[in-house]
Amino acid sequence: MKKLLFIYGMALCLLGSGCIKSVDGTKPGVSLPTVTNLSLQKLDAGKVKITWQFPGNIPSEIQQPLSVVVQVNELVTVMKAITITTATLPNAPTEYNFTLPHPESVYHFTVKLFGVTKTTDKNYSSNIYSPGQTVEYKK
Secondary structure, three states: HHHHHHHHHHHHHHHHOOOOOOOOOOOOOOOOOOOEEEEEEEEOOOEEEEEEEOOOOOOOEOOOOEEEEEEEEEEEEEOEEEEEEEEEEEOOOOOOOOEEEOOOEEEEEEEEEEEEEEOOOEEEOOEEEEEEEEEEEEE
């Protein structure tokens, strides 16, 4: 009986150890830095203007001009958000105007840089996104 319990315990240990993921979140290759000086300006009649600046340390391996991805989320509850839109803006813009569907709600605007590497590697994607920066709108 003890042998059976030992074998069963060892099998569970082996199965459990196979499910461990690596904690290292980095990947090889070039990466993009985040946007800087992200700010939100409230305009009239439920409109907002989001502005940012490009960092100075864009790697030379990335094709220019960069695109910018802006994601707008409406916060429904503390734990739930609805994506209203995701816009990819070409030619390195530094601002985005948006009309709020419900000006009384809370919104998060996340801005990321998006670029494509000049050289391609069949083992890695040539699409590179920066980490996002988020700014909040509250009435």
